[in-house]
Amino acid sequence: MPNSFGKLFTVTTWGESHGGAVGVVVDGCPPRLPLEAAEIQAELDRRRPGQSDLVTPRQEEDKVEILSGLFEGRTTGAPLLMLVRNADARPGAYDEMKEKFRPSHADYTYQAKYGIRDHRGGGRSSARETIGRVAAGAVAKKILRLAGGVEIRAFVTRLHDIEAPRPDHFPTLEEIEASPVRCPHAATAARMIERIKAVRAEGDSVGGLIECRVRAVPPGLGEPVFDRLEADLAKAMLSLPATKGFEIGSGFAGTLLKGSAHNDPFEIREGRVRTQTNHSGGVQGGISNGEEICFRVAFKPTATILQPQKTVDVAGHAAELQGRGRHDPCVLPRAVPIVEAMAALVLVDHWMRQGAQNQTFKF
Numbered sequence: 001m002p003n004s005f006g007k008l009f010t011v012t013t014w015g016e017s018h019g020g021a022v023g024v025v026v027d028g029c030p031p032r033l034p035l036e037a038a039e040i041q042a043e044l045d046r047r048r049p050g051q052s053d054l055v056t057p058r059q060e061e062d063k064v065e066i067l068s069g070l071f072e073g074r075t076t077g078a079p080l081l082m083l084v085r086n087a088d089a090r091p092g093a094y095d096e097m098k099e100k101f102r103p104s105h106a107d108y109t110y111q112a113k114y115g116i117r118d119h120r121g122g123g124r125s126s127a128r129e130t131i132g133r134v135a136a137g138a139v140a141k142k143i144l145r146l147a148g149g150v151e152i153r154a155f156v157t158r159l160h161d162i163e164a165p166r167p168d169h170f171p172t173l174e175e176i177e178a179s180p181v182r183c184p185h186a187a188t189a190a191r192m193i194e195r196i197k198a199v200r201a202e203g204d205s206v207g208g209l210i211e212c213r214v215r216a217v218p219p220g221l222g223e224p225v226f227d228r229l230e231a232d233l234a235k236a237m238l239s240l241p242a243t244k245g246f247e248i249g250s251g252f253a254g255t256l257l258k259g260s261a262h263n264d265p266f267e268i269r270e271g272r273v274r275t276q277t278n279h280s281g282g283v284q285g286g287i288s289n290g291e292e293i294c295f296r297v298a299f300k301p302t303a304t305i306l307q308p309q310k311t312v313d314v315a316g317h318a319a320e321l322q323g324r325g326r327h328d329p330c331v332l333p334r335a336v337p338i339v340e341a342m343a344a345l346v347l348v349d350h351w352m353r354q355g356a357q358n359q360t361f362k363f
Contacts, residue, residue: 005236006345008352009140013132015086017121018094023083024132026139028352029069031077033143040064040082043138044131046337049328052180054196056328060088064135075139082135086128094120099313100321104303111314127241127331130338137341140348147351149216154339156183156332157296159208160195164188170215170292182336200329203306207242207299208332210339214347217282219273219290220358221350228286229350230295236342237297242331245298249281264291297339299331 004012008028015022041064048062049055062084069080098119101108106125110117117123144150155176157164164185171184179189181196199206222229234246254262257279264275264284275291282293304327313319328334 005239006349008356009345009349011132011136011345013129013136015129015132016118016123017086017126017128018118018123019086021083021085022128022131023081024136026069026080026082026136029075029077029080029139030143030352031075033075033139033146034073035070035075035139035142036073037064037066039142040066040135040138043134043141043337043341044084046177047130047134047334049334052333054180054193054200054328054330055334060084060086062131080136080139082132084131084135096321099315100319101311101313102304102321102323103309103311104300125241127328127334127338130240130341133345134337134341137337137344140341140344143348144344144351148218150214150347151216152212152214152340152343152347154210154212154336154343156181156189156192156336157209157211159183159192159330159332160199160206162188162191162195163209170213176336180333182333196330203323205302205305205327205329207244207301207330209296209298210332210335211294211296212339212343214282214293214343217288217290217293217347219288221347221354222283222287223350223353224286227350228283229288229293229346230281230283230286232346232350233293233295233343236346237295237339240297240335240338240342242299242302242335243297244300246295248283248293248295250279251281251296254279293343297335299335302328302331 003014004010010027012025044062044064049060065083067081067083069076069078097107106122107117110125141152153171153176155171164183167184175184176182181189181192183189183192195206230248237243237246250262262279264277264280267274267276275289278291280289281295282288282291304323306323308320308322311319311321
């Protein structure tokens, strides 16, 4: 089971939803990077359960422990091992799922692939696995910020059929975090909150879209063929639980335009090559062009719902399953920091690959 991501900045996540702990090993982190556990904790706090009445009530402190790779406040170049212990596991809530497959969940496919599965909360298929990604992403964000002032902002732009107007500016962290649904448009956020509460009361779930914008990425990151920057971003995002779609720049809407309207004209602005529009989403030919990277990720409704559903059991007999346990009626609010983390991991890996070819990091 592959559990690693990246080529030079490599992360390997480990642990299960209801095991003793979850975590990550980061290999390839540059030495002498100033780093504190509090910086990683701040990102984990944005992802953790129980932070509002819109998400799973599972109570986890998600306190990070850094066991290696850090000495006197700086990275050493050795692998960083970060661990978060599970405290509020309730495996008994999943007893029925030991014998029955949850519709649209990973239960059946894991069983078909491995012949064995951890049914407690989904094991490795649980979104709790993303703790390691967020912890590693916090390190990647710090590197990108110090190396080039890169800023990454993800936010909810659509929930079910409620869509926010596109921001006419680069959203601030304060605007995004002002609402527990993490939509920077206050009026739309209020409607989204009411929709989540309504579907939760019905024992149902909803999905939606998260947009991510990244600015201050220099031109030249990415490879022209198999490791195109947008291809690696797509792989990173679609590796997240509950994702079903990815588009960058104009995306699918761009197919409605003619080339004369879709092309991004070049000009010299601020002393360098710039584009007048950004239908490309900051990537052309698989390589960053220096403009703002903009992409969107589609998340399906949470598979585990608190309504009776038709299914089959491990013996192949027809059955009915009533979902139990503590689940997010919508994964979007907690997925925002995870999308940012995966974007940071892709960008720092490509930045290091570019550095190995042309330059070095300077902190």
